[in-house]
Amino acid sequence: MKGRHNGLRPDLALISDWIRPGSRILDLGCGDGTLLAHLARTRQVHGYGLEIDPDNIARCLEAGVNVIEADVDEGLDDFRDGSFDYVVMTQALQATQRPDHVVSEILRVGRTGIVTFPNFGHWKVRLALARGRMPTTPALPEEWYSTGNIHLCTVADFEDLCGARGWRIRRRSLMNHRRMGSGGALGLLPNLLAEVALYVLEK
Numbered sequence: 001m002k003g004r005h006n007g008l009r010p011d012l013a014l015i016s017d018w019i020r021p022g023s024r025i026l027d028l029g030c031g032d033g034t035l036l037a038h039l040a041r042t043r044q045v046h047g048y049g050l051e052i053d054p055d056n057i058a059r060c061l062e063a064g065v066n067v068i069e070a071d072v073d074e075g076l077d078d079f080r081d082g083s084f085d086y087v088v089m090t091q092a093l094q095a096t097q098r099p100d101h102v103v104s105e106i107l108r109v110g111r112t113g114i115v116t117f118p119n120f121g122h123w124k125v126r127l128a129l130a131r132g133r134m135p136t137t138p139a140l141p142e143e144w145y146s147t148g149n150i151h152l153c154t155v156a157d158f159e160d161l162c163g164a165r166g167w168r169i170r171r172r173s174l175m176n177h178r179r180m181g182s183g184g185a186l187g188l189l190p191n192l193l194a195e196v197a198l199y200v201l202e203k
Helices: 010-018 034-043 054-062 099-109 123-130 155-165 184-188
Strands: 024-028 046-051 067-069 084-090 110-118 168-175 196-202
Touching: 010 034, 010 084, 010 110, 010 168, 010 196, 024 034, 024 099, 034 046, 046 054, 054 067, 084 099, 099 110, 099 155, 099 196, 155 168, 155 196
Parallel strands: 024 046, 024 084, 046 067, 084 110
Antiparallel strands: 110 196, 168 196
């Protein structure tokens, strides 16, 4: 994977393997456009990124990424149903005002949604809370007073939401600092051992 993805962040490298060549893609909270630039280069995708940070928007433009300045919390009303093959949101769901509404919009605009988030049920998080402290981990590196995260959830919370809304989990992958996958101990105790969870969703 490293050879194909040239140092791409591990979760982004995995997502890039899930995307069909030539697809239409919308990346919500696309940051500096790293994923879209990589997919355009290696998978010939066509699409846009949504981003609100001016510095990231400038980096997207420098990288040749089509980017729209927009706040995901304000909705995706400008996009018709089924406009994209994939709508992706990586490590940003927990920073939205209404994560449930955002996922619903992802699955309206895209035929397939890909969502990733830090798992607040990880054992390091639980240990920090048991000590009376807000956690900082590799997946949650910011201090409580500077984080943009406002709606953290666990693997179990997210899967309960999917079940309640009738969203189909087509694929799940779990990551921690040592490994990636869905088997072994990670698969048996995902809510305890996964630092980051990745989901492929459909209506």
